[in-house]
Amino acid sequence: MRKSGRPTMVDVAADAGVSLKTVSRVVNGQPHVDPALAARVTASAEKLGFHRNALAASLRSGSRDTLGFVSADLTNTFYMTIAAAASAVAVGRGMQLIIASSEEDAATERTLALDLCQRRVGGLIVVPTAADHTYLQAEVQRGTPVVFLDRPARGIRADELLLDNRGGARAALTELLAAGHSRIAVLLDKPDIFTMVERRAGVEEAFAAAGRALDERLVVAEMHTPQAAREAMTRLLASAEPPTAVFCANNRSTIGALEAIVAADADIALSGFDDFELSRLVPRRIRIVDYDAGELGRRAAELLLQRMVDPDGVEPTTVLLPTRLVDRGREVTPRG
Numbered sequence: 001m002r003k004s005g006r007p008t009m010v011d012v013a014a015d016a017g018v019s020l021k022t023v024s025r026v027v028n029g030q031p032h033v034d035p036a037l038a039a040r041v042t043a044s045a046e047k048l049g050f051h052r053n054a055l056a057a058s059l060r061s062g063s064r065d066t067l068g069f070v071s072a073d074l075t076n077t078f079y080m081t082i083a084a085a086a087s088a089v090a091v092g093r094g095m096q097l098i099i100a101s102s103e104e105d106a107a108t109e110r111t112l113a114l115d116l117c118q119r120r121v122g123g124l125i126v127v128p129t130a131a132d133h134t135y136l137q138a139e140v141q142r143g144t145p146v147v148f149l150d151r152p153a154r155g156i157r158a159d160e161l162l163l164d165n166r167g168g169a170r171a172a173l174t175e176l177l178a179a180g181h182s183r184i185a186v187l188l189d190k191p192d193i194f195t196m197v198e199r200r201a202g203v204e205e206a207f208a209a210a211g212r213a214l215d216e217r218l219v220v221a222e223m224h225t226p227q228a229a230r231e232a233m234t235r236l237l238a239s240a241e242p243p244t245a246v247f248c249a250n251n252r253s254t255i256g257a258l259e260a261i262v263a264a265d266a267d268i269a270l271s272g273f274d275d276f277e278l279s280r281l282v283p284r285r286i287r288i289v290d291y292d293a294g295e296l297g298r299r300a301a302e303l304l305l306q307r308m309v310d311p312d313g314v315e316p317t318t319v320l321l322p323t324r325l326v327d328r329g330r331e332v333t334p335r336g
Helices: 009-016 020-027 035-048 054-061 077-092 106-118 134-141 165-178 194-209 226-237 251-264 293-309
Strands: 066-071 096-101 123-126 146-149 159-163 184-187 245-248 269-273 286-290 318-321 324-328
Touching: 009 020, 009 035, 020 035, 066 077, 066 106, 077 096, 077 293, 096 106, 106 123, 106 134, 123 134, 123 293, 134 146, 146 293, 159 165, 159 293, 165 184, 165 194, 165 245, 165 269, 165 286, 165 324, 184 226, 184 251, 226 245, 226 251, 245 251, 251 269, 251 286, 293 318
Parallel strands: 066 096, 066 123, 123 146, 146 159, 159 318, 184 245, 245 269, 269 286
Antiparallel strands: 286 324
């Protein structure tokens, strides 16, 4: 008696009285199968409700009908937006996108990227966490194109799509300084991440241009979750000299800082890098360094597909996508 669940090729082979190899040849459309055996396999497949898993077949056979995407953290809506846009491009070309997440771990990134290459995806998009990407050099030489997204490659020449992290942060801090803020807190994620390095550099450039220096006592790093940012912002607000403004270097820090500010009913200016869901509904004005995350995903997928068609067409390129400052939140009636 067949076990419950989705029927497999083993089930079809048993029902048709043929070998698993014969079923595989029929299912995958291979030639030179005896017509009578093929008819038995087809009849058994229809009776059992067996359907060929096209994705699994492509992974086993090494099809160019799949693309791989190694994200850094799929809990962040930024990367999910990128993945959705890249997937839309792939599907529009009759392809599928396989998504994995390194969770900001270099060893996991390497394992996932090489595993996808071994499955012979047509191309690979990587949000890098590792400090050395020479491990992909052999795969690139074998013909697997790689596009690096959001952060640059290290030790390998490849296409890169990056945001203007430095310029966006510089614009946000220039605005806060011009508004007369004297004590500006800065909340950063892991300080060695490329985007954080660039955004901090933009902050320092804005201070330097204003003839001032960043107060290191107001800089807090390792803000990887809203909870961490909320706790850090709570401590800053309770200090003897609380900041008059805060710049958050990513959307999760902005969310956490906002929670602390609203809870304390604090009068403090808030500016952050990356938009986030429901930002337009928060009960105070926020300035956001915004950009089109979907454009990053679309252009990465399109560039990868171009490389698959013409791998030696042009030299690897770095594309820098612009940012802009926008208003989010809504003004509330002043307390009286």
